[in-house]
Amino acid sequence: MSDAAIRMEHVFKKFRKGETYNSLRDLVPALTGKLLRPQELDAKKRREFWALQDISFEVERGHALGIIGHNGAGKSTALKILSRIMKPTSGRMVVNGRLSALIEVTAGFHPDLTGLENIYLHGTILGMTKREIKSKIDQIVAFSGIEEFIDTPVKRYSSGMYARLGFSVAAHVDPDVMIVDEVLSVGDFVFQQRCMDRIRSVIKAGTTVLFVSHNLKAVTEICDSAMLLEHGKVLAIDRTDIVARKYLSLGAQVEEPDQKKPVYISKVQIRDRGGEQSKFESGQTAWVDVEVTAREATGKLSVVIWFTDETQYIIFHTSTERLGFPPFSLQAGGTYRCTFELALNIAHGTFHLVTEVHRYDIQKGYDRKEPAATIFVGSSTAVGGAVNCFPRLIESETLDSSAQYCEV
Amino acid sequence: MKQELQELYNYRELLYMITYRDIKVRYKQSVMGFLWAILMPILIVMSGVIVRYAYAFVSHAPLKTADIASVAIKAVPWAFIVSSIRFTCISLRGNRDLVVKIYFPKEIFPMAAVLACLFDFFVAFSALIIFLVFMKIGLSVYLLWVPVLLATTVLFCVGTGMIISAASLFFRDVGYIVEVFLTFGIFFTPVFYDVRMFGDKGKWLLLNPVAPLLDGLSTCMVRHESPDLHWYMYSLAFSMAAFMGGFIMFKHLEPAFAESI
Numbered sequence: 283m284s285d286a287a288i289r290m291e292h293v294f295k296k297f298r299k300g301e302t303y304n305s306l307r308d309l310v311p312a313l314t315g316k317l318l319r320p321q322e323l324d325a326k327k328r329r330e331f332w333a334l335q336d337i338s339f340e341v342e343r344g345h346a347l348g349i350i351g352h353n354g355a356g357k358s359t360a361l362k363i364l365s366r367i368m369k370p371t372s373g374r375m376v377v378n379g380r381l382s383a384l385i386e387v388t389a390g391f392h393p394d395l396t397g398l399e400n401i402y403l404h405g406t407i408l409g410m411t412k413r414e415i416k417s418k419i420d421q422i423v424a425f426s427g428i429e430e431f432i433d434t435p436v437k438r439y440s441s442g443m444y445a446r447l448g449f450s451v452a453a454h455v456d457p458d459v460m461i462v463d464e465v466l467s468v469g470d471f472v473f474q475q476r477c478m479d480r481i482r483s484v485i486k487a488g489t490t491v492l493f494v495s496h497n498l499k500a501v502t503e504i505c506d507s508a509m510l511l512e513h514g515k516v517l518a519i520d521r522t523d524i525v526a527r528k529y530l531s532l533g534a535q536v537e538e539p540d541q542k543k544p545v546y547i548s549k550v551q552i553r554d555r556g557g558e559q560s561k562f563e564s565g566q567t568a569w570v571d572v573e574v575t576a577r578e579a580t581g582k583l584s585v586v587i588w589f590t591d592e593t594q595y596i597i598f599h600t601s602t603e604r605l606g607f608p609p610f611s612l613q614a615g616g617t618y619r620c621t622f623e624l625a626l627n628i629a630h631g632t633f634h635l636v637t638e639v640h641r642y643d644i645q646k647g648y649d650r651k652e653p654a655a656t657i658f659v660g661s662s663t664a665v666g667g668a669v670n671c672f673p674r675l676i677e678s679e680t681l682d683s684s685a686q687y688c689e690v
Numbered sequence: 691m692k693q694e695l696q697e698l699y700n701y702r703e704l705l706y707m708i709t710y711r712d713i714k715v716r717y718k719q720s721v722m723g724f725l726w727a728i729l730m731p732i733l734i735v736m737s738g739v740i741v742r743y744a745y746a747f748v749s750h751a752p753l754k755t756a757d758i759a760s761v762a763i764k765a766v767p768w769a770f771i772v773s774s775i776r777f778t779c780i781s782l783r784g785n786r787d788l789v790v791k792i793y794f795p796k797e798i799f800p801m802a803a804v805l806a807c808l809f810d811f812f813v814a815f816s817a818l819i820i821f822l823v824f825m826k827i828g829l830s831v832y833l834l835w836v837p838v839l840l841a842t843t844v845l846f847c848v849g850t851g852m853i854i855s856a857a858s859l860f861f862r863d864v865g866y867i868v869e870v871f872l873t874f875g876i877f878f879t880p881v882f883y884d885v886r887m888f889g890d891k892g893k894w895l896l897l898n899p900v901a902p903l904l905d906g907l908s909t910c911m912v913r914h915e916s917p918d919l920h921w922y923m924y925s926l927a928f929s930m931a932a933f934m935g936g937f938i939m940f941k942h943l944e945p946a947f948a949e950s951i
Contacts, residue, residue, distance in 0.1 A: 297949070304950070305863040362948065366793045369945040381793075389787040394715050406707040407792055 379458025
C-alpha cells in the first residue's frame with residue numbers, strides 16, 4: 283500500500299456542457315437576468331455531466347498500467363487530473379515523485395526557434411534544469427535522429443521530425459512517474475519501435491508508467507495490467523489481455539443476434555491446448571471452434587474464417603469448403619460444429635478473427651461475427667510485417683573496406 | 691502564498707527560458723530587430739514634442755530643452771507599461787497548448803511577458819541616455835532614485851498583468867477594454883504635460899498610480915530633486931497590493947484555466 287507511486291481515491295470530475303459565459307458582454311445581462319428568473323439555475327444544472335465517476339486505482343512503483351476505452355471515456359481527463367492541470371471536483375489523488383507527461387510532446391515548441399533551442403525550451407518546460415539538459419543533449423539529439431537539422435528552425439521540419447524531437451526530449455526527463463498518452467501515433471515504424479524500447483527500458487529502470495493508447499498491441503506489450511474506462515467509470519482493472527478482450531466485446535455487443543436470421547453463429551472460440559486463450563506465441567498452434575445454429579431449414583452452407591490486422595487488412599482467409607468439406611445442410615433447430623487447426627505463423631501484433639456462415643453458389647452471407655475474437659501474438663524473433671517466416675541469420679561478414687555501405 | 695512563491699522560485703529557470711523565447715522570437719521575426727524596441731518610444735516622444743510646442747506657442751513661453759528631456763524620460767517607461775500590459779493580456783491565450791497540456795506555475799507567462807518588455811525598455815533606455823547626454827542633462831545623487839522607481843513600475847506591471855491575463859482568459863472582451871484604456875491612458879497620465887501645470891488640481895492626476903512614478907523619474911533626472919515621497923509611497927502601496935492581490939487571485943483561478951481557455 284505504501285509503495286504506490288500513483289493512487290486515485292474516489293475521484294469525480296464534473297464538466298459543464300454547452301456555452302458558458304466567456305465575455306463580460308454576455309455575463310452582465312445574464313447575472314441581472316438570473317436575479318429576476320432564478321429557475322434558470324436548474325437549466326444550467328441539467329447541462330452538467332460527469333466526466334469521471336468514482337475512479338479509484340493505484341499503481342505500484344515500477345509497474346505499468348494501461349488505460350483503454352473509447353473516445354470520450356474519460357482517459358484524458360483522468361490524466362489531466364493526475365498531472366495537476368485540472369482539479370478533481372471531489373476525491374483524492376497522490377503522485378509520489380516527479381511526474382512527466384508525454385501528452386502532445388511538441389506543446390512546448392516554438393516554430394521560429396531552432397531544434398537545439400527548442401530542446402532547451404521544451405526540456406525546461408518539462409521540468410529539467412538547464413544543467414541536466416546540457417549533460418543529456420548529445421543523447422537527446424542522437425535519439426531524435428535529426429542531427430543534421432538541429433540548427434534549423436523547427437517550422438521547416440516535417441511533422442514526423444517535429445514529433446521525434448519532441449519525444450526525444452520528453453523521453454529523457456527521467457521522471458518517477460511517466461504518463462504516455464497516444465504519442466505513438468506519430469513517426470515511422472522504426473521510430474515507434476525505438477519509442478517502445480525506450481518506454482520499456484524506463485520501466486525496467488524503476489519508473490512507473492501510465493500508458494494510454496488505442497493501439498491495443500502496444501498496451502499489451504508494455505503493460506502487465508490495464509484499466510478499462512467507459513463513460514467515466516471503471517469497468518475493469520485486471521490483466522491486460524483480459525481487459526483488452528472486455529474492451530473489444532464492448533464494441534461487439536452492439537450487434538445483437540438478429541432474430542430474423544435463418545442461420546446464426548451461436549458460438550466462436552479460439553483456444554490453445556489449455557482452453558480459451560487470447561495470448562499466443564508466434565508459431566504456436568491454435569484451434570478455432572465455430573458453432574452454427576439454424577432457425578429454419580437451410581442448405582449448402584460453409585463456415586468461413588479470416589484474420590484481419592488492426593488496419594482491417596485480411597492477412598489470412600479459409601473456409602470449410604476450401605478445406606475439402608462439402609457444404610452442409612441444417613434442419614430447423616439443428617446445430618453444426620467445426621474446429622479449425624491453425625499454425626499461427628504470424629508476426630507479433632493484434633489480430634481479429636472474423637467468422638461467417640456463407641453460401642457459395644449464391645454468394646450469400648447469413649451471419650457474420652466481427653470480430654468474433656481478438657488475439658495478441660508475441661514473438662521472440664524480431665520480425666516486422668504480418669507473417670513470421672522465422673528468419674535465421676546464417677552468414678554475415680564484411681568483405682572489404684570499400685563495401686562499408688553493405689555492413690550488417 | 692509562501693508555498694506558491696517557493697514553487698515559482700523552483701521554476702525560475704523556466705521563467706528565464708520563456709522570457710528568452712519571447713525576446714528571441716520577437717527579434718528574429720522582424721527585419722528591423724532592435725529598432726522595434728525604440729520605435730514606439732520615439733513616436734511618443736515626437737508627439738510629446740509637438741504637444742509641448744503647442745503649449746509654448748499658446749503661453750508665449752520658449753520651449754526649453756529640459757521640457758523635451760522630461761517628455762522623453764516619461765515616454766520610455768510609458769511605452770514599457772503599455773507594451774507590458776498588452777503582452778500580458780494575450781500571454782495565457784497565446785500559450786494555449788502549454789496551459790492545457792503541461793503543469794507548471796502559469797504566472798510565469800505574464801511575468802515573462804513583462805520581462806521581455808523590460809528588455810525592450812532597456813534597449814530604448816540606453817538610447818535615451820545617449821540622447822540625455824547630448825542634451826547636456828547633468829548627473830546628481832538623485833539618480834539613485836531611478837532604479838527604485840523602475841522596480842516599482844515593474845512590480846505594478848506584473849501585478850496588473852497577472853490580473854488582466856487571467857481575466858482575459860475567462861472573458862474574451864477584456865482585451866478590447868484594456869486596449870481602450872491603453873489608447874486613452876496617455877491623456878490621464880503626465881507624459882506630455884507636467885503635473886505642476888495644473889497647480890493645486892494636479893494632485894488629482896497623481897491618483898493614477900503610474901503618475902507619481904513617471905513624474906518622479908522626470909523630477910530626479912531632469913530637475914535633480916527628490917520625488918515626492920508621499921506620492922511615491924502611494925504608488926508603491928498600490929503596486930504591492932496589485933502584485934499580492936493579483937498573485938492570490940491568479941493562483942485561485944489557475945486550476946480552472948485548462949477547462950476555460
